[in-house]
Amino acid sequence: MIIDILNLNGHGVFVWPSFIFPLLVCYILFLRTKKTLSKLEKENIKEIKILSQQKFEHIKKQKISLLNSKT
Amino acid sequence: MFKYLNPSYIFTITGKILNVLKFIVTPIIIIGVIFSVFVSPIDYIQGDAVRIMYIHVPSAWISLICFAAISFLAILNFLFKIKSATLFYKSLAPIGLTFCFIAIFTGALWGQPTWGTWWAWDARLTSMLILSFFYIIFICGYKLTSNSERSAKICSFISVLGLINLIIIKYSVSWWPTLHQPSSISLFRESTVHLSMLIPLIIMLFALLLYSALIFLMKYRIETIRVKKKSLKD
Known part of the structure; x- marks a missing residue:
């Protein structure tokens, strides 16, 4: 039975690669895209953290200078 | 309407849709393959080779739809x-x-048992090959050009030429005598499948x-994300 499924009346040699190759290509494209996306998202989160930290320090400095000017 | 084209708005929504899609794509592909290989009947002329149709035809359609959408967007941007x-x-x-390559590859695999050849320089096959070249040129057009205005010009120019090719692909089986069969499924008439x-x-x-x-x-x-990073650097 398995041989019949693989053989597909002599057309298995054409039918199976026509499904396996495209699905493999689709899977590779998915993996590559996923890898790039997760890498970029991690970098993006890091940059946002750094930027928000810088912004926080900048606001802190501004407050200190305002306090100094009042005194 | 333009609110929905806002990248930040779309970025938030895409995250939610992605999570749903990730779980449903694989089972539906598996169901599709089971139906195509095991459930669908054998064609009385082509035999089991007809099963290639279930991957070849959707791939070709998607590659054509993608290019039509790309052309529309490139012209809109220009x-x-x-x-x-x-x-x-x-x-x-x-x-x-990707789907254009899949359509060409599966078409070659389908051609051998039905026509007795992997490839023929016939109108439909050649115009599909030209479409893949258009895709490659289009991708190179925006990847190799750093200037956004020049990139938009190049992309819209390739799109217009590609659109002419799309029309040729569509009517190639009617205009020229080809090995490829005429379309069996149409939006405007009853399907012969x-x-x-x-x-x-x-x-x-x-x-x-x-x-x-x-x-x-x-x-x-x-x-x-790339655009955001670029704007942060600038």
Whole structure:
């Protein structure tokens, strides 16, 4: 039975690669895209953290200078 | 309407849709393959070779739809300078190219048992090959050009030429004597494909469209992050 499924009346040699190759290509494209996306998202989160930290320090400095000017 | 084209708005929504798509794409593809290989009947002339149709036809359709969408977006960007259109077409082009290659490859595999040849320089096959070249030139057009205005010009120019090729692909089987059969499914007339074969074809089309949507959303997020990073650096 398995041989019949693989053989597909002599057309298995054409039918199976026509499904396996495209699905493999689709899977590779998915993996590559996923890898790039997760890498970029991690970098993006890091940059946002750094930027928000810088912004926080900048606001802190501004407050200190305002306090100094009042005194 | 333009609110919905806002990259930040789309970026938030894509995250939610992506999570749903990731879980449903694989089962639907598996169902599609089971229907195509095991459930659908054998063709009385082509035998089991007809099963290649279930992957070849949806791939060809998706590659054509992608190029039509890309062309529309590239022209839109060139005329009205809608920057988010570039994000859309950059995300769509690799999907279209992949499916174009799949259509050509599966077409060759289908050609050998039915026509007795892997390849023939006939109108439909050649115009599909030209479409893949258009995809490659289009991708090179925006990847190798750093200037956004020049890139928009190049992309819209390639799109217009590609659109002419799309019309040639569509009518190639009517205009020239070709090995390729005329279209069996049309939006405007009744399908000549039997329902037992039409159902697996629709399932596979739906599965591959969902897969395309998944890759498109992931690519869209990649492009949006790249733009954000670039604007932060500037």
